[in-house]
Amino acid sequence: MAKKLKILFLGGVGEIGKNMTALEYGDNIVIIDCGMSFPTTEMPGIDVVVPDVSYLSQNKEKIKGILLTHGHEDHIGAIPYVYKDIAAPMYGSKLTLALVEHKLQENHIDDYKTVEVKFRQKYEVGCFKVEFIKVCHSFSGAAAISITTPKGVVFFTGDYKMDYTPIDDQLTDIKRICEIGEKGVLLMLGESTNVEREGHSSSESKVGKTLDFLFEQNVGRRIIVATFASNIYRVQQILTAAKKCGRRVAFSGKSMKRIGEVAHQIGELQYDENLIVDINDIQKIPYDKLIIICTGSQGEPMSSLARMAMGNNQQVSITNKDTVILSSSPIPGNERSIYGVINNLYKKGAEVVYDTMGEVHVSGHAFSEELKLMLSLVKPKYFMPVHGEYRHLVKHKKLAVEMGLKDENIFLPNIGDVYSISNKVVNKCPKIQAGNIFVDGVLLDDGDTVVRDRLQISSSGLLIAFLSVNFKTGEITSSPEIITRGLNFSDSFIKDLKQLIIDTIKNINIEVVDDYSELKVIIRKALKKVVINTYRQTPMIMPIILES
DSSP states (O other): OOOOEEEEEEESBSBSSOOEEEEEETTEEEEEOOOOBOOOTTSTTOOEEEEOOHHHHHTGGGEEEEEOSOOSHHHHTTHHHHHHHHOOOEEEOHHHHHHHHHHHHHTTOOOOOEEEOOTTOEEEETTEEEEEEEOBSSSTTOEEEEEEETTEEEEEOOSOBOOSSOTTOOOOOHHHHHHHHHHOEEEEEEEOTTTTSOSOOOOTHHHHHHHHHHHHHTTTSEEEEEOOTTOHHHHHHHHHHHHHTTOEEEEESHHHHHHHHHHHHTTSSOOOGGGBOOGGGGGGSOGGGEEEEESOTTOOTTSHHHHHHHTOOSSOOOOTTEEEEEOSOOOTTOHHHHHHHHHHHHHTTOEEEOGGGSSSOOOSSOOHHHHHHHHHHHOEEEEEEESBOHHHHHHHHHHHHHTTOOGGGBOOOOTTOEEEEOSSOEEEEOOOSOOEEEEESEEOTTHHHHHHHHHHHHHHOEEEEEEEEETTTTEEEEEEEEEEESOOOOHHHHHHHHHHHHHHHHTSOGGGOOSHHHHHHHHHHHHHHHHHHHHOOOOEEEEEEEEO
16 A cells, blocks of 8 residues: 655644644654643643643554754643653754754753754655755744655645844845745745734844934833744843843743853854853842843743733843833734733833834744745645634635745645545645643643633632531431631521532432442532522532541
């Protein structure tokens, strides 16, 4: 039977973040990216969300390599949590691998292999020939990936933009992309994040000019800039602007300090050691001679900026002498958290500058005209839009049709989808197990149940019933006790519930009840029925039975 080229979607389609795709041919699998996403408000208490890699784990012996387009969290953040299940050599640029290695070491994973890639150079990974191509993004060393398979070339754009004045002078390698397109591309997977934004994205260098202006306008004030820790280009521009105006710089936030140090060690972040002051020593620096670069541009509750806004940051207390610059734009869904932080900063007297007030941020993702340019360069036979919510994928498909691609040659994947691809046809295969795995300190084996329980408790309350039973005689040896949280039951109703528990046990034949679990179910059902009928509420009900 002829081998098939399959593409498997484990994340990053129909959603923002958690990017992970795989190619499979015979006994060969390569994985492209391994990212995480941040929890939504419907995931209380969850730290991060990572892809379900069950299929890959079951086929671990086939995995020949993990190809990383760049080092943002939505592309590498899941690696510490799932690497042991998919262990294989990891290919990426210098900074990407430096951040990955730091993550693995923090999680006490030492048995790994990395391969630092050079752009335009080909690497044999199993039966695949892999080439990394330089693209502009908000991360140093970001790449598109061209994979030559036995059935044809599959081209992953990764996250990119067409920046013609990048701060590191490294342009998107349009020439090489064009050459690959001219030779023929079977399938292109193109990022869709900014498909709704018309025209061209602004250059990263524009932010530097804005920062220069804002620093000049805030003479006599301390300046705090919040941005993504992994946006090394942005951090570099803040450092450069700080040096121009004679200010020292402190990093605030664990990830900001860690990534800044790693990037500096490998030469990706350039600054004089004397420019930096430890965050614990900032009281030694005059107020108007200091810039603090911190995490928290998305309003993350435990971030450095959020703790400053709440007055819980041990090193930094916000006053009316502070100007806070949020050098980012809101990730969809984070708006409420961000504006909550902004409001708290204003309450403490700070001046706040954010995206709607000036060009303090530019996107690292291609706008519609840049997406069109990529399609015209690659000229794929088949096209799959990725890296976006479903509406983004639909609009990217429409844009591709406008560019001349045939409607029947464009496919909108969902998580868990598998397609087989040849030069003649694309077929949909049976889905694989895929979806979300929740991390709350550790990977949760049954995260869906944990989250569902937390949501039920937060929305409907909790009722716990304690009682002690002699299982041989069915006698209740201590009166039931009831504890409620998030409920407003009357004392008389609580008393009725206690009596209901007593009557329920008296009315059953204890000899036919197999164990305590079955007795808990009987009590739970009885309590649930009465609570619903009386209060129209459905709290989580937890009977706890002690053996007499």
